[in-house]
Amino acid sequence: MDIRQQIHQMKLDAPLMAASDIEVRNAALGLIARALEEGQDEIFAANRKDMETAVASGVPATVQKRLRYDEGKLRDGIEGLRQLAGLDDPVGKVLLERELDEGLLMKRVTCPIGVIGVIFEARPDALVQISSLCIKSGNCAVLKGGKETANTNRVLFGIIHDAATRAGLPEGALLQAELHSEIDELLECDEDVDLLIPRGSNKFVRYIMDHTRIPVMGHSSGVCHVFVDRDADQDMALRVLVDAKTQYPAVCNAAETLLVDRAIAAEFLPKASRALAEKGARLRGTQEAVDLCRPAWEAGEAPEVELMGDDEFSTEYGDYVMSCKVVEDVCEAVDHINRYGSHHTDAIVTASDAAADYFMQMVDSAGVYRNCSTRFADGFRYGFGAEVGISTGKLHARGPVGLEGLVTYKYRIVGHGDIVADFAEGRRQFHYRDLR
Structure with missing residues (x-):
């Protein structure tokens, strides 16, 4: 059976998964946790093979960090x-209960999306x-994980799938695609896959968005900013900046x-350059930023700030490099x-309310923070579990997508032989009474 046939069968089985009891789903999570702990030696051995290949292939150190699956991860x-497992069941929640007329009751109830395809690069922890x-x-x-961690992904998926089926979930609840050619096959399954979620580089995500009719939820890049306001506590700003x-x-x-x-730019920028350099990072700035930092680096008090290109402000470096600009x-x-x-x-880092x-109202981003690092943008850190x-x-979900972003809803109406003609011809009238 090829992957298209498997996905089609998964679509047919999706209602069984949607109807599964929360106790079974939670039991599966518990079994998976125990199985991962028991299988850690096999997992780490597989990851060592992937890491050896990555090192031999010259994969950058920052990417290697993402590939590594160690005790901490x-x-x-x-x-x-x-x-x-401790969170409430997101399925079957009544969001709206309305009596349209006497004896005619409508409910809006949450339900799973159905079949979700997730294509991700370089991070085996994402599979979990x-x-x-x-x-x-x-x-x-x-x-579908990246080839860089194929060995790790294969072992992780085997452990997870086995635990899930032992808990009583349908055999077809989870499917692993391993071949690169299967990505394009997956992208063509618009009749069976309800949502695609790509995780990876800007180029990778853009390719997914441009080559499928399946709805795509995600982001194509992560160009995040830290703005240090004139009323900022500069020590706090340095702490937040360095972490971010x-x-x-x-x-x-x-x-x-x-x-x-x-x-505050003439005072703060040399401090920022020095603090970042202590962690191995460097600044690339506009001509104004470079000129403001020149006295400090000529005096040996701060590292040199490199002159950036005109088009770098939209660059996702993914490395120990940061652009900088002075604003009014x-x-x-x-x-x-x-x-x-x-x-x-x-x-924004500021003491000014x-x-x-203004910043938190006017910045058009999924996450807007005051006096804290952008690194908090994470489902685990938000308490979503993952x-x-x-x-x-x-549309639908924004920011870290946890459980609430993986359900939609349906409308259920229960009547007693009610027909629209009675309302259209004036024999009955809607009275719309909300019950919750």
């Missing part, structure tokens, strides 16, 4: 599974997060651009972010 994955969220939300999932850029520079919620209020005030900072940003996550309120990805769109 395993521990986080298991904690996410347990956190997820995605499969567990789909299980909890009653969705079937087609999982260097804590994990290869991910989409790492900051790529520093914006500094002109009123919070208004210019907002204009810059809305023009060059990716609508992912942007932060007025500046913060995430299938970050959505920068505005």
Whole structure:
């Protein structure tokens, strides 16, 4: 059976998965957590093979960090599974209950989306997060990981699938696609796949969006900003900036651009350059930023700030590099972010309520923060248990997509032989009484 046939069968089985009891789904998450813990030696051995190949192939160190699946990532994955099991069932929630007329009751009730295809690069921990969220939300999932971690993904999927079926979930609830050619086959399954969620580079996500008729939820880049306002506590700003850029520079919620209020730029930029350099990162700035930092680096008090190109403000470096620009005030900072940003996550550091309120109202991004790092843009850190990805769109789900983003709803109406003709011809009238 080829992958198209398997996906078609999954579509037929999706109602069974949607109807599965929450106790069964939670039991599956518990079994998966235990199985991952018991199978860690096999997982780590497979990951070592992938890492050896990556090193031999010259994969950049920042990407290697994403490929690695170690004790820390395993521990986080298991904690996410347990956190997820403790969350309320997202399926079957009554969002609206309305009596249209006496004896004619309408409810809007949450239900799974159905069959979700998730295509991701370079991160084996994503496989654990995605499969567990789909299980909890009653969705079937087609999982296609990158070739860079093929060995790790194969072992992880085998453990997860076996535990899920032992818990009583349908055999076809999860499907792993391994061949590169299967990506294009998956993209053509618009009659059977309800949603695609790509996770990877800008180029990769854009390819998915441009080659399918299936609805796509996700983001094509992560160009996040930190704006340091004139009323910022500069020590706080340095702490936030360094974390946002260097804590994990290869991910989409790492900051790529520093914006500094002109009123403090001459003082703050050399500090920023020095603090980032201590973590191995460097600034690339506009001519004004370079000129303001020149006295400090000529005096040996701060590293040199490189002159950036005109087109770099839309660049997702994914590395220990950050662009910087001096802006007049919070208004210019907002204009810059809305023009060059990716609508992912942007932060302001300030003690001014007025500046913060303006920034958080006017920046058109899925996440807007005050006095904290952009790295908080994560489903686990939001208490969602995990995430299938970050959505920068505005329809259905936005920001870290957890359980609520993986359900839709249906309308259920229960009557007693009611017909529209009675209302159209005046024998009855709607009275619309909300019961909740």
